[in-house]
Amino acid sequence: MTFSLDRVYREHGHVVLRRARQLLGSRAEAEDALHEVFLSLARQPQQFTGGSITAWLYRATTNHCLNRLRDARNRGRLLEREVEPAEARTTATAPELELTMRALVARLPDEVAQALVYHHVDEMGYDEIAEAMRCSRRHVGNLLRRGRDEMQSREAVA
Amino acid sequence: MIDEDARNDCLSSFRLDQLLADELASSAARHARDHLATCSRCSARFAAFDAERQAFAAAPPAPVPSALTSARVTPRARRPWAWLAVPAALAAGAALWIARPRPTDELEGVRTKGGGHLELFVEHASAMRAGGPGEVVAPGDRLQFAYSSARAGFLTIASVDGAGAVSVYHEESPVAPGEHVTLGESVRLDGTLGDETIYALFCARSIDAAPVVARLRAQPHASPDVDGCEVETLTIVKREAR
Numbered sequence: 001m002t003f004s005l006d007r008v009y010r011e012h013g014h015v016v017l018r019r020a021r022q023l024l025g026s027r028a029e030a031e032d033a034l035h036e037v038f039l040s041l042a043r044q045p046q047q048f049t050g051g052s053i054t055a056w057l058y059r060a061t062t063n064h065c066l067n068r069l070r071d072a073r074n075r076g077r078l079l080e081r082e083v084e085p086a087e088a089r090t091t092a093t094a095p096e097l098e099l100t101m102r103a104l105v106a107r108l109p110d111e112v113a114q115a116l117v118y119h120h121v122d123e124m125g126y127d128e129i130a131e132a133m134r135c136s137r138r139h140v141g142n143l144l145r146r147g148r149d150e151m152q153s154r155e156a157v158a
Numbered sequence: 159m160i161d162e163d164a165r166n167d168c169l170s171s172f173r174l175d176q177l178l179a180d181e182l183a184s185s186a187a188r189h190a191r192d193h194l195a196t197c198s199r200c201s202a203r204f205a206a207f208d209a210e211r212q213a214f215a216a217a218p219p220a221p222v223p224s225a226l227t228s229a230r231v232t233p234r235a236r237r238p239w240a241w242l243a244v245p246a247a248l249a250a251g252a253a254l255w256i257a258r259p260r261p262t263d264e265l266e267g268v269r270t271k272g273g274g275h276l277e278l279f280v281e282h283a284s285a286m287r288a289g290g291p292g293e294v295v296a297p298g299d300r301l302q303f304a305y306s307s308a309r310a311g312f313l314t315i316a317s318v319d320g321a322g323a324v325s326v327y328h329e330e331s332p333v334a335p336g337e338h339v340t341l342g343e344s345v346r347l348d349g350t351l352g353d354e355t356i357y358a359l360f361c362a363r364s365i366d367a368a369p370v371v372a373r374l375r376a377q378p379h380a381s382p383d384v385d386g387c388e389v390e391t392l393t394i395v396k397r398e399a400r
Contacts, residue, residue, distance in 0.1 A: 014214035015175050018207075031219055044308055052181045058172060067388055070381065109355060109381050110391035111291050124170040139292035139395070142353070146379070 016061045023065035069106040115143035274307035274360035296399035297349040304340040314359045318378040320352020361387035
């Protein structure tokens, strides 16, 4: 089965745009991420090996945004950005939590950051994250515990 | 702030998106729709996602990139795990590895912007297996690394063990674009137990590893950010062998 990529873009691009907006905090940044993710797929279509295109777009968007947040050239701009106004939002994640998450995931190890994103932003349960990350539920618990410790230490410093 | 899996009853954004995309198996879709019928919060989220989808399809926020108009995606056929155990080859020091295909529903590990991806293999008691996040290993196991990268660059692999000791598992070497490229050396694990974090730095230019090591010693649990590098993190768990 073969899919035309512009059709995939039209039918599934909203997923990338929403998640990137949540993670990066601005529509302009999210639109850049949207293009980067799809251009990456156009350049290397073999990245998608079948199955759920939604799953592929979730992980590609997560990795793209985490890399963007970690990039020293972007970090200051992205972390200082305010969250979008309520009328522009379609998710229930608290704005202050999004800001905290963005600051945290920029400096956490990949696995911890991903687990936090899946749990807090995507509202996945432990089992879903374990399935998604191919690890045990216990390991998910450890990753989230490390993330919680980071959040608490950050609150203590603040 | 993190509830103990308090959201099991509600549908994650991921499940809602899969439902919208008609990607769920019939039983899972039925379960999701049953939940939507009784949960005002999830049904509101689902409606909002659907509205977003329709608005995007009708008028994408930016023109469809021209590179996409002629591009096509042909999923590769799914194969069973294809990595093979070759203890004899390992014993001879040969580097013969056939990497497994990555599961399609895996939400980790794909790099964008042409970055690299680290692959881990573990030799335990003369048997080899592909490793992943949370891999349980034992003292004396041997780790072998491979990478896939869409572009040329430089790769360094460092590790912080359960006692906070930092090791460089792979001194910087140039990497060429390719899939499942095996690194020449392997690592024999010592007796320090606990979580060990492995950092793979895929860099556009050559870097000095010394500041990276110093940073890891100072902040063992923080990703060693280096300008121009993408860092992939993999945590393994070292326990006494049973």
